[in-house]
Amino acid sequence: MIRRFAALAAVSALAAAFSFANAPTAAAEGELSPVMVVLDSSGSMTARDAGGTGTRMDAAKRAVGSMVDGLPAQAQVGLAIYGAGTGSSGAEKAAGCRDVRVVQPVQTVDKAALKRAVSATKASGYTPIGQALRTAAAQLPKEGQRSVVLVSDGEDTCAPPQPCDVAKELHQQGVDLHVHAIGFRVDAKARAQLACIAQNTGGTYHDASDADSLLGVLGRVTERALRHYEPTGKPVTGTKDPFTAPTLEPGQYLDTIDPVEERFYAADLKAGETAYFAATAVFPRGNPRDIEVVDVRITGPGGADCYTSERNLNTRARDGGSLTSVLTWNGLAAGSSKTKACSVPGKYVFKVTRDANQGGTDRVPVEIQLRVEPPVTGSLGEEAQQNLVGFAQQPAGAVKPVRAGGSFNEATTLDGSGRYGETIYYGEELFYRVKLDWGQGLAYRVTFGGVPKGPTANIRTALYSPVRADIKSDTTAYTGSTQILPSDGKPIATPRTAYLNRNSAEQTVRKSSVDGWYYIVAKLGTAFGEDSPGGLPVTIDVAVAGDKVAGPEYGAAGDTEATPTPTPTASDSTPSSPATEAGDKVGDVQPAKDDSSSALPWILLGLVLVLAAVGVGVVLVIQRRKPPAPPTYPNGPGQNWPTRP
Known part of the structure; x- marks a missing residue:
């Protein structure tokens, strides 16, 4: 059976504005952030779970048990239960409102004992949420990153203390203490109360409508300390009708x-502008399906079909992680060959589909990023570059310790050429970023170190542009011995960045046409068939080549004197028609045809899974990590485009 969730921790609050993180502060290798779980065992948990075969308590026990199975051996986790020690009669209220029991203090997890305690719990009493939060917080250290994860199916029935007031008290204990609340089939009043708790402690609130969604939500919430992908952005709700779609300004x-x-x-969009629309779906570990698709399409003013789409596919979505599709629209740029109806200023609509061919009700976060590039009104900068940069000499010297982030938003900055290293744990997807100015190119490779008798897993690396376009990737199997990606011995590389690179037929060149932060991703998949409490060393060798040069001279949108851009010979996005639809990328995520990735290891490992029916153990590390204050950019990270008027 696939172990669906890894470790217990928390996600930080959703950013209210478009922002990206600075390099995170390094954390000690292997250091775990302590977590206290609070489980509702009040009488209301005896209600039948909608669509399930048991009670809400049964569903909660299964979710917690699955989570405990995936905890790293060194995880520091505690558990408190409220409502299980009394009945719910009026005569028992005084005792019931004090009924908060610490089942396990925060210590190195004893999985068997913890599961036995949860399994033996019976729901029966009151709901003292405020008192339970105080008890849980008292079990945690007084400083450093620490979290409370609260699962409740209703509002507090014992106030005072009011849960929101307790949340404010906890916040005063330090910004590194967060409460993350999950409302299990709650009504509007309980939802508001739980959301208030999360908001006042910098945590997050999530709804769970049934047993399956509780598993999914609990998985996402508890993955935060594992450096999972933490989605951020200004809240928005896309519509089901293109004519009522919310109008976005550039941002995330x-x-x-x-x-x-x-x-x-x-x-x-205004005359001369180029739009970059990125949709990044974030999947929990133990995702219900292996194959996930993110498809983006565009229509022009009045609903005109622009016959352009971008579609990416992930075949290992059960490992968790993210999947991004980026649609680039340059139909308003001077010299564009797009259809007339889609070459005029006006309202353009982007349709995002996660997967129209598979059923399911599990919701996942999706980051929407809109970048708008103004027209070039002066020099276009250097001529297009065709040659990829490389290692002038084999990287050597000391390896600089780093600590990666778990998303584009928290990517750790690598300071140019050098060797960087850390420990990667099974199931982790690590993000780094390197700044490239105009005229500079990047080459890198990733070495996954050997660990004798290390579990078998998939490994992957990928390079993304500042607009999140996937430039190139490579995947193979890790079986315990040292493995270098790319596996053909050549580094993944870009040409020197130049505005005119966008006209190239080669995607690696074409997608290296903006300056800014380029993202390096290293992923170690979940282990096949056995527990994997330890990690393995990973080293990233990086070379930045070329000197900074003058870039294109941007002007204001709508300027009729804009310098014509040569008609592209290829597009980042795929033209499509009602009859045909090209451009599907296959793999995890499979690169375009000029990439050197091989899908064979994935297929072989898939066969091993089917034939042997082995389980996938997800074991990762919980970091002590204080999220840094992110800088903001008018049009995106590291991009000096003029602020849009």
Whole structure:
């Protein structure tokens, strides 16, 4: 059986504005952030679970048990239960409102004992949420990153103390103490109370409508300390109708999407502008399906079909992580060859589909990023570059310790050329970023170190542009011995960045046409068939080549004197028609045909899974980590485009 969730921790609050993180502060290798779980065992948990075969308590026990199975051996986790020691009669209220029991203090987890305690719990009493929060917080250290995860199916029935007031008290104990609340089939009043707790402690609130969604939500919440992908952005709700789609300004937004939805978002584009629309879906470990798709399409003013789409596919979504599709629209740029109806200023609508071919109700976060590049009114900068940079000499010297982030938003900055290293744990996807100015290119490779008798897993690396376009990737199997990616011995590399690179037929060149932060991703998949409490060393060798040069001279949108851009010979996005639809990328995520990735190891490992029916153990590390204050950019990270008028 696939172990669906890894470790217990928390996610930080959703950013209210478009922002990206600075390099995170390094944390000691292997250091775990302590977590206290608070489980509702009040009488209301005896109600039948909608669509399930048991009670809400049964569903909660299964979710917690699955989570405990995946905890790293060194995880520091405690558990408190409220409502299990009394009945719910009026005569028992005084005792019931003091009924908060610490089942396990915060210590190195004893999985068997913890599961036995949860299994033996019976729901029966009151709901003293405020008192339970105080008890849980008292079990945690007084400083450093620490979290409380609260699962409740209703509001407090014992106030005072009011749970929101307790949350404010906890916040005064330090910004590194967060409470993350999950409302299990709650009504509006209980939802508001639980959300207030999360908001006042910098935590997050999540709804769970049934047993399956509780598993999914609990998985996402508890993964935060494992450096999972933490989605951020200004909240937005895409519509089901393209004509009522919310109009976005350049920035980053956060929505949710299920496998059968179409979500629409609009942007007012002016003459000469180029739009980069990115949709990043974030999947929990133990995702219900292996294959996930993110499809983005565009229509012009009045609903005109622009016959352009971008579609990416992930075949290992059960490992968790993210999947991004980026649609680039340059139909308003001077010299564009796009259809007339899609070459005029006005409202353009982007349709995001997670997967129209598979059923399901599980929702996942989706980051929506809109970047708008103004027209070039002066020099176009250097001529297009065709040659990829490389290692002038084999990287050597000391390896600089780093600590990666778990998302584009928290990517750790690598300071140019050098060797960087840390420990990667099974199931982790690590993000780094390197700044490239105009005229500079990047080459890198990733070495996954050997661990004798290390579990078998998939490994992957990928390079993304500042607009999140996937430039190139490589995947193979890790079986315990040292493995280097790319596996052909050549580094993944870009040409020197130049504005005119966008006209190249080669995607690696074409997608290296903006300056800014380029993202390096290293992923170690979940282990096949056995527990994996330890990690393995990973080293990233990086070379930045070229000197900074003058870039394109941007002007204001709508300027009729804009310098014509040569008609592209290829597009980042795929033209499509009602009859045909090209451009599907296959793999995890499989690169375009000029990439050197091989899908064979994935296929072989898939066969091993089917034939042997082995389980996938997810074991990762919980970091002590204080999120840094992010800088903001008018149009995106590291990009000096003029602020849009």
